[in-house]
Amino acid sequence: MADLKVNFAGIPMKNPVASASGTFGFGFEYQSVISPHELGALVVKGLTLSPKRGNQGTRLHETASGLLNSIGLENPGIDNFINEILPDLRQCDATTLINISGGNDEEYVEITQKLNNCQGIAGLEVNISCPNIREGGLVYGVDPELTYRLVSKVRQSTSFPVIVKLSPNVTDITEIAKACERAGADGLSLINTVAGMAIDIDQKEPVFDNISAGLSGPAIKPIALKAVYQVSQAVDLPVMGMGGIYNYQDAIEFILAGATSVALGTVNFAEPTAAKSIIQGIDNYLEREGYLSVNDIRGLAWK
């Protein structure tokens, strides 16, 4: 058995495979088939300051090897999370990352401050890339200035590792990554969903009330892989790679592209035990190829 442990942005992970935010609930939903502590890290559903109902209308639409979603960050709000959910999560003994979103800088900072006093949190994932909400979200993710300002403020308000989650919906993702690095981020996670849409040809209108939605799943893997390959070479920050990982071969591609850890999103819906078989597959690959540690293959595909 190879050594699967990685240190991601100061967070020790027992293996490099995390769950992607919004696709694994708060970790309990899949407990019938996999315990959160089997994961390298559990990244919880995106949280906001106040509870959010999320978007109206259709929220899901399957596309070719992909999924469009327009959940709109439905969540119980940070206080409810801290009081009702986090205590149970602590019992699971999982490495827990808290994904946070806000409508403006102050909201992000306020959420961060609320989390500062909590036990059982390994780090923060700052979502600046949600395409499904009107304010905040993607507005930050496409602007290096705004990103720099926001990340600096979050950085200054906590001692937790700060991971910033990037959007692929930009001309040059490395610019945003560099802004995060300058602002003191400890790591990056990428990619969030790709902006897309669908039309109902019977109703002759967009499937989603918001028109645009976020594309995830195997369809976007080539896009995500390129982003990880570029960003991991452009900055000195560790990267959690995600976007379309479907089997262990995909996970290996991301690690060879420079990712320190990977996250599984949409695949959980199709294969709820994917994390297990991907962890096993990475292990087998390392043995087969004669590597002692997963750290030894990171970035091997760099040119």
Next chain:
Amino acid sequence: MADLKVNFAGIPMKNPVASASGTFGFGFEYQSVISPHELGALVVKGLTLSPKRGNQGTRLHETASGLLNSIGLENPGIDNFINEILPDLRQCDATTLINISGGNDEEYVEITQKLNNCQGIAGLEVNISCPNIREGGLVYGVDPELTYRLVSKVRQSTSFPVIVKLSPNVTDITEIAKACERAGADGLSLINTVAGMAIDIDQKEPVFDNISAGLSGPAIKPIALKAVYQVSQAVDLPVMGMGGIYNYQDAIEFILAGATSVALGTVNFAEPTAAKSIIQGIDNYLEREGYLSVNDIRGLAWK
């Protein structure tokens, strides 16, 4: 039978279904199963001033519901095309669009001038979005200034309808579209391939010598559809929509999103008679839904 005729940027098309550049050769390759004149328009493989050998190494890689290609604009050059290929094409009686690429403004203009004296050309498709060549190509497609300058020059050097082919690899595609409109383009075609990559986990290196390649096929349809929906509302130019069209339902989605015509790319490889069944499917849809002309459903999904 519904009326399938459309006028795209001054080009009369007998139906709204074209072949996408680079996926249908010069029209002869598929003659066993479909004649170029059955298409609304034939868009030929991208041409450059001098012959181009194209890229070395692997050129194709299948992904989930998609295809990465790194052809690198292999083509016999504009002179050879004019002398050897165009005369045969004229015999086919197809509505022919010439897709052109250059390393700088002058090359684009020179190609255009060479084509000016030719018979049997319905219009030019100016490719400013090829992700697979080092100079020219995508450098233009992400920069509104360069785009404006180039399109103006091409516009001034010909009386053919000028269609500009846009890249999705930008933060805001409508900016580039607007630059084309200002520069006097007659129409737009979108999208070209999405930048992506793949890694060979046995060799532990990128599959493509160029590292990055262009993603096409059903995987990218949601991205393409969003681009068409946005661009067709942002400018007053007609749009030829493409990207992942796989069946007639997809084609209808693009037309409802605002496309005047559509183009089929990668699907030709999977289903060489796709154009026929998609033309038929559009016809049946119009009948079923009670429309007399395909023009009646254009943009119906706009909000």
Next chain:
Amino acid sequence: MWYDELGKISYHTKIAPQIFLMKIKLPKISTSIHPGQFVNIQVNGAYDQKEDSFATIISDPLLRRPISVYDVCPQEGELSIMYQVVGRGTQILSSQAEGTRLKVMGPLGNGFSLDEGQKVALVSGGIGIAPLYLLSKKLASNNCQPHLLAGFSGEEQVRLLQDFHELNNMNIKLATDDGSAGYHGQVTDLLKNFLSSYQEQIDMVVTCGPEIMMKKVVDLATRANLPVKLSVERKMACGVGACLGCTCESVDNQSYKHACIDGPVFWGNEVKLNG
């Protein structure tokens, strides 16, 4: 507690135009599933010979398809489903041969959980009959003499009632849109008549079918002071409460319910129906 089980199709047949009955060997799920619960089926799995596992080598269609349990035979470790071909997922499913292996998650969701001895009127529209069979079977075997009012588009769908006719103590009434069998008209008209005579003799209405129909059923039952249980369909990705995609607006307008974990069976006054 649910399982992700690798099943094997043991029987597959077309019973009406576009409607199929499939039995799948699923020892774990079939012995723990209850009426009204559902399973989430991968319609297009493929066995990865190289890795010797049932793995992820085809990614389109990506999502599983939620289908209610139609019947179970725990001794055989077998579960059956009755489904209608409506899109590509169900089309692919319909082309799977006996012997094919399929990955199935279940049991999922909250089922009907009726008290023993309750007197129930079941009202179905079209394929909405599917989730009602296992319930009817339980009710009939408890000697509850359930009433079934079934609506179909035409007589070619009447074969969906075959199994129900074989249950003892079932009272079956039938309506077709085209009048080709039973009452000519909507099943909600049947219900109206039924309630006017039998209202006193039943405790509850259970319904499944198009939302516009279920809405009428809720109206009629509410006017007759009868509680309603209904089973809704929503697009689903995970089926287990993780994606938050399968929302139903709650009647109190406070928050969304999620069909996969709060339902698919709801009280008639819990969620807003479309139509």
Next chain:
Amino acid sequence: MWYDELGKISYHTKIAPQIFLMKIKLPKISTSIHPGQFVNIQVNGAYDQKEDSFATIISDPLLRRPISVYDVCPQEGELSIMYQVVGRGTQILSSQAEGTRLKVMGPLGNGFSLDEGQKVALVSGGIGIAPLYLLSKKLASNNCQPHLLAGFSGEEQVRLLQDFHELNNMNIKLATDDGSAGYHGQVTDLLKNFLSSYQEQIDMVVTCGPEIMMKKVVDLATRANLPVKLSVERKMACGVGACLGCTCESVDNQSYKHACIDGPVFWGNEVKLNG
């Protein structure tokens, strides 16, 4: 001239580990295809019942897979292929049951086009034997007494020779990497020995197998002043010259050849081989 034909699998069996033989009813293609040509197979088609056509409802895997013709039976309108499972496309193909319909494009590419009466030595490595059967059959029936030198990894692959043994006038020599059958060593060593005795009696060498092997074959034959025809494999999308993806560097370095239309059969001195 090629067709896009909807075929039906009439026979499908495993003949060695990971190696399958499949017969497909393809009346048009099977009556017009020549040795060395290939077909492009959709491994995962699906019938669209709603539109009543064999249509595009599954898009993964997206591309067809190029496979050489192994044999034809024009009377039966049947074409056979022999293929090895190497990735997901061939895995999916291997799981298709008899009776399944598949879309197939063909005949594609340039085949061997040998003159009648030529004396040929055929050299194969592993599954590279597949394109050589129909050629051997023609040569043998023309009384050309072809020599076949076949290399395999081990004896479990020797079954691939079964049909060749049934041809009259075939001279078969065998090498295995592990020595479990025939000569212990590489088929190119066999060729070396063969040429030293039989060089005068043959007009040409034909080869198919790993490029590193074919490269050696070209070297050996060239030294013996014999022309070589070889069949190359490249990743393909269209199979008909439209995508320009299947490049082979030409020896003259002038321009690329395209395996699907300029090949897959080339002269030994036409294209550069990797390895």
